Structures are given as structure tokens and as C-alpha cells.
Amino acid sequence: MNKYEQFLVSRSSVLEKIAQGGELSDCLEMLCSLAEENDPGMRCSILFYNEVENCVSHAAAPSLPDYYIEAIDGLEAGVGIGSCGTAAATGKLVIVENVYEHDYWAPFRELAKKVGFSACWSHPILSRDKKVIGTFAMYYDEAKSPSEAEIKLIEEQANIASLAIQNRQDRETLVASLRRTEEYLNISEAIIVELDNKACVVRISDVGLKSLGFTEDEIIGHNWFENVVPAEQQSEVLAVYERIMSGDLEPVEYYENEIVDRFGERHMISWHNRLILDKDDNIVGTLSSGQDITRRKLMESQFRSAEKMKAIGQLTGGIAHDFNNLMNVAMGNTEMAMGYLDVNSEGLKHLEKTLQSLEKGKNLTTSLLSFSKSAELEVTEVSLRPFMSDLKERLLSTLEDDITCEYLLYGDLAACLLNPSELEDCLFKLVMNAKEAMPEGGVLKIQAYSYSPNREGEYTPISSEDLHSDHAVISISDTGNGMDSIVQKHMFEPFYTTKEFGAGAGLGLSTVFGFIKRVDGKINVASSPGKGTTVELYLPIAS
Structure with missing residues (x-):
């Protein structure tokens, strides 16, 4: 077999290393060593070519001395600058049979003499798009021209070098692309x-x-x-x-x-x-x-709920106004009729019961008007600490013996502008709700404290969203049955109740809701089945 045929047989090891993604320097060194083994006395070198800077740089040269490698590393490419410089500049095979006689080697003859070679053939390494990316050179100790097999050999070696270099470039491009993709994903x-x-x-x-x-x-x-x-x-x-x-x-x-x-x-x-x-x-x-989109969905739900409550409030207010007028007429006529009857007559007793029912109906319309924010109630500046202190005994008197109550008033509680009777009614309703949620007893905690968004406090609200100013807070917590998510969605709606038919009108929390909206406050509720309920009333500070 000639040199070219011998190389074709042994090149599989180089190709396998390239395919496995071996280091480029190792692949090129292996390629040169393989060529040298098949042609004793010949030495090889591979140079990279940088088109932008128009220069060559060292890639592999296992049998050439370091001083020679250093001399040609970074050398400018151009016609007449050695075999490799010319091959890089022209993109063509350059055959120099005798470096001591050829003009291309005039500047490097002493260097060639020192290394001890006389002939140098250099083949350009081309990319897929036929651009020069390097050179493959063969050096011989004696002056000589290549045979047809040797020309095929240097062409094949340049092709394999091209494959190795482009494989590395492809991997680098792929890695860079993956890195950019990862960066995009993460930004x-x-x-x-x-x-x-x-x-x-x-x-x-x-x-x-x-x-x-x-x-x-x-x-x-x-x-x-x-x-x-x-x-x-x-x-x-x-x-x-x-x-x-x-x-x-x-x-x-x-x-x-x-x-x-x-x-x-x-x-x-x-x-x-x-x-x-x-x-x-x-x-x-x-x-x-x-x-x-969790927050967006929550805001959409809150908006729909607010719109529904507004519509219910408008409808309820209109009905309650008309009903209240009818109740006033009925109560007035009943009282007048009672004045015509003897105090011991059976008719008077029936009218007294009728009047009592009418008064209950009027209280019901007052609750409806309170929910719809249509009630005209007198407001005054209420100092919460004395108000809550005075209310303590009356609130606790409504509780059963198996309910333990913690009644805590913290710090200086500022005054709020509201109707004290309305606030009292709301607190009684919340305490009654808590009591009914603990049929087997439990713990009721009633707290009042000040909240400011500008400073950290000992007490953290259930939710501080939309709280951008100072508020007085009244919190009522129980360890009772709690409410599931379905009940919580409807808890402020008038006439919505979880009690048995006839056990309640379902106006407790809706009345509290109406009161809070009327004073421009906020109500937070936290509850879950079996874990009790906490209701927080946020009352704006009176300016």
C-alpha cells in the first residue's frame, strides 16, 4: 500500500475521537502523529487562520521544536510569506520543493536550516463554505516534490483537520446558543x-x-x-x-x-x-x-363581588325605604287605634302585639338600610378606649360559662368618627356569631389596637392591602367551627345564613359590612373549617 492507502486504513481512530467530541488540540496532535507514523522522516504542523486579523497561529506540531513554533505563531498571512502564509492567503496548495531556493522562504531560510528541513508543502484547510480556516503543512529533510499519492494524502489530512476544527466550532456555537437560550428563559x-x-x-x-x-x-x-x-x-x-x-x-x-x-x-x-x-x-x-395570574384572578373575583354587593345594596335600599315608609304608617295608625280602646280590652292586647311585630319589622328595615348605606345615622367622635371599656361587661354577659374570653386593649386608641350605637350593634352581632360557632365552648379573644402602615407593630393584620393610613382595629377571634370557602364567598350578603329556617334573618355580617363601608373602613375575615374565625374591623382615625 502507498502512503495514502496506509493513512486511509489508520484514520478511523482520529475520526472516532473527533466524533466523540475530544479536545481539538488532542485531535489535531493525533492527526499529525498519525501522518508522521505513515511517512517516517516527515514532520507535520497545523496552523489556525484568523481572517479578521489575517494571521496564522499554532494548532499542532508534535515533532517541531518550540523555537520554530514560537517563530511562526501569530505570523501575518500573505503571498510570499512561507508556504503556510501563502496557502492561507491564496486558499491553494503551495508546493516548495527546496526552501533554500524558493523566494517564499527567503525570510525564513536560517530558521529552516536550524530545524533541518528542505521541503515544505502546505494545504489550506477550508470550511464548508470554502473559507480558509487553517493550513496543514508537511516538512521533509531533503528537497523533493510530492507524488500523486502524497498530494491525495495532504488533501485528506487537511479535510480531517477541517472536520475537527468545524466540529469544535459547531459545538461552541451550540453551547453559546444553549447559553443564550437559558439566559433568555431566566430573564x-x-x-x-x-x-x-x-x-x-x-x-x-x-x-x-x-x-x-x-x-x-x-x-x-x-x-x-x-x-x-x-x-x-x-x-x-x-x-x-x-x-x-x-x-x-x-x-x-x-x-x-x-x-x-x-x-x-x-x-x-x-x-x-x-x-x-x-x-x-x-x-x-x-x-x-x-x-x-393568581393576583389577577383574585382582583377579578373581588371586583365581581363588589359589583354584586353594590347591586344587592341598591336593591335592598330601595325595598327597605319603601317598606320603612309602610311600617311607619302602619305603626302610626296602630298607635292611634290603641288610643280609642279601653286599657283592659282584648282588642288593645291584640294591637299591642301587632305594634311589637311592627317594631321588629322596623328594626329589620333599619338593618337593611344599614347594609345598603342608606340609613341616616348621626355620627360623632368616639374615643375607642373608654367606649370598649364601658362595653366589656355587657359583651361578656352574653357568653356561656364554657367560653373563656380574653379582652385586650393595647396602647392609646385614637378617636374615630362613627355612630356609637351602630358600632355597639356590630360588636354584639360578631360576639353572638362567635358564641354560636362554639356550641361546646372555646376561647373568644377581643382586641383593640392601633395600626399604622409607616411603622412595624406587634400586631400584624390579616391583610394590609389597601391600608395606606392609620386605623384603629377591633379584632374578634373564636376557636369555633369556622367557615369554608363557599360560606365565605356569601357571608356579607343579606339574608344569607347557614342556620336552620327561622333561626336567623341572615343580616348579622351584612349589617357589619354596611357599617364598615359607611365609615370608609375595611373588614378582614380569616376562617377555615375547624380552626375558628377572626374578624378585623379597621376604623379610620378621626382627623
Whole structure:
């Protein structure tokens, strides 16, 4: 076999190393060593070419001395600047049979003499788009011209060097692209999640990790639905994923569902889903971009609730006004009729019962007007500390012996502008609600303190949202049955009650709600089944 045929047989080891992603310097050194083994007495070098700076730089030269490598490293490329400089500048094979006679080597003859070679052939290393990216050179001790097999050999070696260099460049481009992609994913405010065809997490953005409270190790490779989707929603959301994986993307390209972080908190996410395809257009996974819309959904719900309460208030106020007028006429006529009857007559006794019922009806309309903010009640500046102190005994007298009460007034309580009878009525209603929620006894805590958004206090409100000024706070907490989410959605609506028919009118909390809105205050409620209820009334400070 000639040199070219011998090289073709032995090149597989170099190609295998390149395919395995070996270090470029190792691959090029291996290529040179292999060529030298197949042609004893020949030495090789590979140079990189920088088109921007128009210079060559050292890549590999296992058998050339360091002083020679240093002399040509960084050398300018150009016609007449050695074999390699000329090959880099022209993009063509350069054959110098005798370096001591050829003009290209005039500046480097002493260096060649010192190294001990007489011939130098250099082939340009070309990229896929035929641009020069380096040179492959063969040095011989004696002056000589190449045979046809040797020309094929240097061409093949240059091709393999090109493959190695471009493979490295491709990997660097790919790594850079992946890095940019990761940076984009992490700068984005969206939760980016990639799932494979088994619904396991392949990639997740930093925002996703932060939202869920997981580390990469805790979520990558794990089933998304089993780990972050609420148990009661898993089958429904998994069905959406399977529909996407079947290729039926359009109906579920945009989808909303809840996820649960590692602390048990739920987040509503709006997803934009896409398919991931392989090179044969087979579906291999999904890529989803999600926005946390929990706060938006809450605000929408609060807005709808406020609009509903406003509509109910307007309707209730109109009916209550008309009914109140009718009640006043009925009570006036009843009282006049009573004046015509003997004090011991049976008719007077019946009219007295009628008047009592009419008075109860009038109280009911007063509650309705209070809810609708239509009642015309006199307001005055009320100092809360003496007010709450005077009210203590009367509030506690309504409790059963099996209920323990903590009655705590903290610091200086500022004055508030309100109707004291209304506030008293609200507190009695809240205490009665707490009492009824503890049929087997429990603990009732009544507190009053000052809240300021500008300083940290000992007492943290249930929610400080929309509290931008100083308030006096009255808090009533119980250890009773508590309320579920359905009851809480309706708790301020008039006539809504969880009691048996006839046991209550359902105006307790709606009256409190109406009072709070009328004084421009705020009411916070925290409750859950079996864990009791806390109601906080925020009363603006009188200026």
C-alpha cells in the first residue's frame, strides 16, 4: 500500500475521537502523529487562520521544536510569506520543493536550516463554505516534490483537520446558543417548562424554580403532574397534556390550571403550550410558557363581588325605604287605634302585639338600610378606649360559662368618627356569631389596637392591602367551627345564613359590612373549617 492507502486504513481512530467530541488540540496532535507514523522522516504542523486579523497561529506540531513554533505563531498571512502564509492567503496548495531556493522562504531560510528541513508543502484547510480556516503543512529533510499519492494524502489530512476544527466550532456555537437560550428563559418573567413524552421535566426556568420553591435536582426528571398539580385536578390536566401529545394542540394551546408549590400554596397559571418535534417531525415533548395570574384572578373575583354587593345594596335600599315608609304608617295608625280602646280590652292586647311585630319589622328595615348605606345615622367622635371599656361587661354577659374570653386593649386608641350605637350593634352581632360557632365552648379573644402602615407593630393584620393610613382595629377571634370557602364567598350578603329556617334573618355580617363601608373602613375575615374565625374591623382615625 502507498502512503495514502496506509493513512486511509489508520484514520478511523482520529475520526472516532473527533466524533466523540475530544479536545481539538488532542485531535489535531493525533492527526499529525498519525501522518508522521505513515511517512517516517516527515514532520507535520497545523496552523489556525484568523481572517479578521489575517494571521496564522499554532494548532499542532508534535515533532517541531518550540523555537520554530514560537517563530511562526501569530505570523501575518500573505503571498510570499512561507508556504503556510501563502496557502492561507491564496486558499491553494503551495508546493516548495527546496526552501533554500524558493523566494517564499527567503525570510525564513536560517530558521529552516536550524530545524533541518528542505521541503515544505502546505494545504489550506477550508470550511464548508470554502473559507480558509487553517493550513496543514508537511516538512521533509531533503528537497523533493510530492507524488500523486502524497498530494491525495495532504488533501485528506487537511479535510480531517477541517472536520475537527468545524466540529469544535459547531459545538461552541451550540453551547453559546444553549447559553443564550437559558439566559433568555431566566430573564423572562414567565415559568418555562419542557416536558418529555412521559410528562417528566426536562428543563425549567429560574422563575419556575423560584415560583415552586424547588431546586433543579428536586424537579428535573420528575413527573410534572404528580409533583406540582393539585391531586383533584391531575386527571383533568393530564388529559390536556395527552391531547397536546396527540397533536391536537389548537383547543388547548392556551390553558389555565393551578399548581402547588412545595409549601402547599396554590398558584393559578395561564399556559401557552407548544409541541417539541424531532428531526422526523415526531412529537417528543411539550414546551409551555406560564404566567402567574393568581393576583389577577383574585382582583377579578373581588371586583365581581363588589359589583354584586353594590347591586344587592341598591336593591335592598330601595325595598327597605319603601317598606320603612309602610311600617311607619302602619305603626302610626296602630298607635292611634290603641288610643280609642279601653286599657283592659282584648282588642288593645291584640294591637299591642301587632305594634311589637311592627317594631321588629322596623328594626329589620333599619338593618337593611344599614347594609345598603342608606340609613341616616348621626355620627360623632368616639374615643375607642373608654367606649370598649364601658362595653366589656355587657359583651361578656352574653357568653356561656364554657367560653373563656380574653379582652385586650393595647396602647392609646385614637378617636374615630362613627355612630356609637351602630358600632355597639356590630360588636354584639360578631360576639353572638362567635358564641354560636362554639356550641361546646372555646376561647373568644377581643382586641383593640392601633395600626399604622409607616411603622412595624406587634400586631400584624390579616391583610394590609389597601391600608395606606392609620386605623384603629377591633379584632374578634373564636376557636369555633369556622367557615369554608363557599360560606365565605356569601357571608356579607343579606339574608344569607347557614342556620336552620327561622333561626336567623341572615343580616348579622351584612349589617357589619354596611357599617364598615359607611365609615370608609375595611373588614378582614380569616376562617377555615375547624380552626375558628377572626374578624378585623379597621376604623379610620378621626382627623
